[in-house]
Amino acid sequence: xxxxxxxxQTLVSGLLLGGLYALIxxxxxxxxxxxxxxxxxxxxxxxxxxxxxxxxFTLLGIxxxxxxxxASPALFILGVLIQKYLITPVIKVESILPENQVILTxxxxxxxxxxxxxxxKSDYRSTPVDYASVTWYLTDYWANSPIELSISLLxxxxxxxxxxxxxxxxxxxxxxxxxxxxxxxxxDSDAAILMGxxxxxxxxxxxxxxxxxxxxxxxxFIPLYYLYPALGGQFTLIAFxxxxxxxxxxxxxxxxxxxxxxxxxxxxxxxxxxxxAPVGRFSIFIAAxxxxxxxxxxxxxxxxxxx
Amino acid sequence: MIQVKxxxxxxxxxxxxxxxxxxxxxxxxxxxxGANGAxxxxxxxxxxxxxxxxxxxxxxxGKPIHTMNGYDLIELGLVHxxxxxxxxxxxxxxENLDIGALKGVAKKNRKANKEKIFELFPRxxxxxxxxxxxxxxxxxxxxxxxxxxxxxxxxxxxxxxxLGLAPILVKEVFRVIxxxxxxxMTVLIVEQNVKQTLSIADRAYVLENGKLIMEGKAAELxxxxxxxxxxxxx
Ligand SMILES: Nc1ncnc2c1ncn2[C@@H]1O[C@H](COP(=O)(O)OP(=O)(O)OP(=O)(O)O)[C@@H](O)[C@H]1O
Ligand SMILES: [Mg+2]
Numbered sequence: 001x002x003x004x005x006x007x008x009q010t011l012v013s014g015l016l017l018g019g020l021y022a023l024i025x026x027x028x029x030x031x032x033x034x035x036x037x038x039x040x041x042x043x044x045x046x047x048x049x050x051x052x053x054x055x056x057f058t059l060l061g062i063x064x065x066x067x068x069x070x071a072s073p074a075l076f077i078l079g080v081l082i083q084k085y086l087i088t089p090v091i092k093v094e095s096i097l098p099e100n101q102v103i104l105t106x107x108x109x110x111x112x113x114x115x116x117x118x119x120x121k122s123d124y125r126s127t128p129v130d131y132a133s134v135t136w137y138l139t140d141y142w143a144n145s146p147i148e149l150s151i152s153l154l155x156x157x158x159x160x161x162x163x164x165x166x167x168x169x170x171x172x173x174x175x176x177x178x179x180x181x182x183x184x185x186x187x188d189s190d191a192a193i194l195m196g197x198x199x200x201x202x203x204x205x206x207x208x209x210x211x212x213x214x215x216x217x218x219x220x221f222i223p224l225y226y227l228y229p230a231l232g233g234q235f236t237l238i239a240f241x242x243x244x245x246x247x248x249x250x251x252x253x254x255x256x257x258x259x260x261x262x263x264x265x266x267x268x269x270x271x272x273x274x275x276x277a278p279v280g281r282f283s284i285f286i287a288a289x290x291x292x293x294x295x296x297x298x299x300x301x302x303x304x305x306x307x
Numbered sequence: 308m309i310q311v312k313x314x315x316x317x318x319x320x321x322x323x324x325x326x327x328x329x330x331x332x333x334x335x336x337x338x339x340x341g342a343n344g345a346x347x348x349x350x351x352x353x354x355x356x357x358x359x360x361x362x363x364x365x366x367x368x369g370k371p372i373h374t375m376n377g378y379d380l381i382e383l384g385l386v387h388x389x390x391x392x393x394x395x396x397x398x399x400x401x402e403n404l405d406i407g408a409l410k411g412v413a414k415k416n417r418k419a420n421k422e423k424i425f426e427l428f429p430r431x432x433x434x435x436x437x438x439x440x441x442x443x444x445x446x447x448x449x450x451x452x453x454x455x456x457x458x459x460x461x462x463x464x465x466x467x468x469x470l471g472l473a474p475i476l477v478k479e480v481f482r483v484i485x486x487x488x489x490x491x492m493t494v495l496i497v498e499q500n501v502k503q504t505l506s507i508a509d510r511a512y513v514l515e516n517g518k519l520i521m522e523g524k525a526a527e528l529x530x531x532x533x534x535x536x537x538x539x540x541x
Contacts, residue, residue: 177409184395184406190357191393195406196381196458 005147010270011263012149018262019159020220022166024235025242025254027213030169033186033249034206035087037101041109042214043235048112049075049215050222050231051120057127057222064127065157068219072212079211080204082108087207088200109236116229124226129154132223158220165216166255169209173251182206186249214239241285247295256296260284308333308462308493309354309385314363314373316346316353323349324517328363331462336484336494338504338525340538341514347497348390350514351464355380355387368461382410384461388468390497392451396440400431403439403450407457416459424453427483445476452483462493469500481507501538505529513538 024046031039039045052074053067062070086108090101134153138145173179184192185202192199225231242261246253261284268280288295309331316324323346331337339347352358354365356377365373367385380386386407394403404424408417425432428449434442439450448468455463465484469477477500485507488494498504505511505525513521513534521528528534 177405177414180398180402180406181409183398187395187397188393191389191395192406193357193377194355194381194387194389194393195454196378196409197406198376198378 001147005149006270008147009149010266012151013155014263014266015259016151016155016159016262017266018259019162019166020217020258021238021242021262022255022258023162023217023220024214024239025246025258026166026169026251027210027217028239028243029210029246029249029251029254030182030206030213031210032243033251034182034203035083035101037087037099037105038240038243039207039210040102040105040236040240041082041112041232042210042239043237044109044112044232045075045079045211046214046218046221046235047116047227047229047232048078049218050227051116052215053219053222054125054127054227057129058125063129064219064222065161067222068161068216071215071219075215076208076212080208082211083204083207088203109232113229113232116232120229122228122230124228126226127222129223154223158224161220162217165213169213170251178205238281241281244285245288245295247297247300250295250297250300252300253295253297260296308335308368309495310366311350311354312363312365314350314353314360314365316349316358316360318349318358322517324353324360326363327514327517327519329512329519329522331493331495333461333493334488334491335510336488336496336508338501338508338511339495339497339514340501340504340511340534342537343499345514346517347514348466349517351387351389351466351495351497354385354464381458381460384459385464386455386458386460386462387464388451388455388466390466390470392447394439394442394447394450394454396438398439399436400439400442400450401435403454404457407454408459410458413457413459417457420457420459424456427456427486428453444471445473445479448472448476448480449483452480456487460492462495463487464495464497466497467499468496469498469503477503501534502529 028039028042049071052071053064056062056067056070057064086104087101090104131153136151136153138149173183181192181197182202182205184195184197185199189199242254242257245261246257261281264284265277265280268276292298311327311329314324314327315322327350339350341347349358353360356375360373364371368383370383372380372383395406401421404421405417408414408420430446431449431453434446439447442450452468468480472480481503484494484496496504496508505528508525510523511525511528512519513528521533
């Protein structure tokens with residue numbers, strides 16, 4: 001019974017983490033699909049959003065969850081500017097290096113991380129909200145429950161918002177004309193032009209949206225994590241793993257990939273050891289590359305019907 | 308309806324179109340015929356703004372369109388159904404049709420027009436929610452034409468609509484072209500299927516190695532010795 005309890009608790013924690021990972025992966029996938037590049041500054045964009053949330057909390061007492069409404073629009077603008085003034089010009093340049101836009105994103109990430117270090121030092125920061133210690137226990141609601149499970153309020157709220165944002169994005173992409181235009185651009189940009197879509201605008205919009213989504217993820221993460229300038233790199237790697245796991249460019253794949261990675265990391269921490277989560281992350285990454293090169297999207301494709 | 312005047316087109320340093328001029332009048336079906344690699348698709352892509360021209364100009368409905376953005380042409384009433392269909396493979400049949408009607412009047416009439424397309428191509432109607440990437444070649448071609456029609460164009464440019472289709476589907480495609488023309492559509496068609504194309508076209512131009520070498524009434528070209536030898540295999 002204890003073993004089952006540990007397993008279920010690990011599963012629950014993993015799903016909660018995975019819900020947030022899904023959001024990070026979704027932002028990266030959106031950029032990947034339309035721009036055809038892997039944005040290796042993704043985690044650093046999230047880090048910037050987290051500093052925004054941190055300062056709003058520390059200076060103005062604004063709740064990190066409300067900071068989404070400021071950090072996401074701010075990062076949207078930052079994303080559009082990066083796409084327009086840095087990435088687009090580089091795409092036009094013919095260079096000896098292939099994929100030089102991807103290398104550019106690495107540079108952007110480094111600049112953001114360095115700026116954060118210069119301005120904010122390498123100190124660990126957090127947003128101690130006063131409801132941080134609230135935890136729900138299963139036995140409080142079901143006294144005779146044979147097993148005990150707990151969920152912290154912060155994790156539950158973050159997970160909830162993450163799912164809501166994911167659903168909203170799904171709705172936007174599948175039901176609205178702009179969402180369809182974004183998908184059309186990612187599937188065939190020349191055909192999109194023929195259908196009257198301003199593909200350059202869709203590219204800016206996707207980069208902005210991708211940045212806004214990861215900004216939202218940052219605001220959902222900051223009550224749960226310590227913030228420091230180098231944190232972005234770690235999350236860039238996580239986003240990268242999720243995108244590969246999900247199958248490059250597939251939104252549904254990224255969402256499932258995020259959940260799978262969250263559960264997998266959580267299981268590794270519980271059953272192998274706390275410090276082993278990154279090892280688990282990279283073993284699943286390598287396993288995906290070898291055994292499932294098309295990612296989760298290729299499994300979904302076997303049932304090529306509907307959305 | 309459209310005047311193409313003295314255009315030159317290059318891919319990087321390689322010139323593929325030399326000094327090409329032609330016109331299509333309202334209500335006409337005009338065919339552009341030529342061997343593989345002659346530059347037919349390039350001409351259509353240039354008209355659509357996907358490839359830049361280095362000399363000359365293109366006037367559609369009185370407006371110089373070679374200086375415009377490619378994505379604005381559909382609103383003027385000019386639509387291009389490209390070679391190899393170029394559908395959005397991860398979208399359903401219906402979504403592909405929706406994308407054809409993103410702007411203006413076409414958007415307002417989207418729903419009604421979709422039903423018209425489904426009447427025109429009953430096979431698509433049964434497959435509304437199927438991903439277009441999983442359709443058969445013939446169904447994809449019908450969807451590509453349907454997606455073009457959704458924009459309620461004045462003029463359609465069709466690039467090899469019969470490519471890779473079984474004879475019965477080729478007939479179906481040509482039936483649809485005749486039908487839309489009878490409703491007033493202007494058509495510029497590029498085809499390898501020269502015999503059938505000349506039978507529905509009013510006029511035709513012959514393109515060889517990036518240059519127009521002949522033009523005339525379709526019926527007359529069908530009797531021309533050079534055309535017969537080079538394109539009709541007789
Ligand atoms: N993107 C490109 N880059 C470089 N050259 C190209 C490109 N597209 C086409 N070409 C070249 O331009 C010439 C004309 O090609 P185009 O596709 O217009 O011919 P086509 O008449 O449509 O032939 P087909 O009947 O085979 O479709 C060919 O020599 C082709 O190799
Ligand atoms: Mg061609």
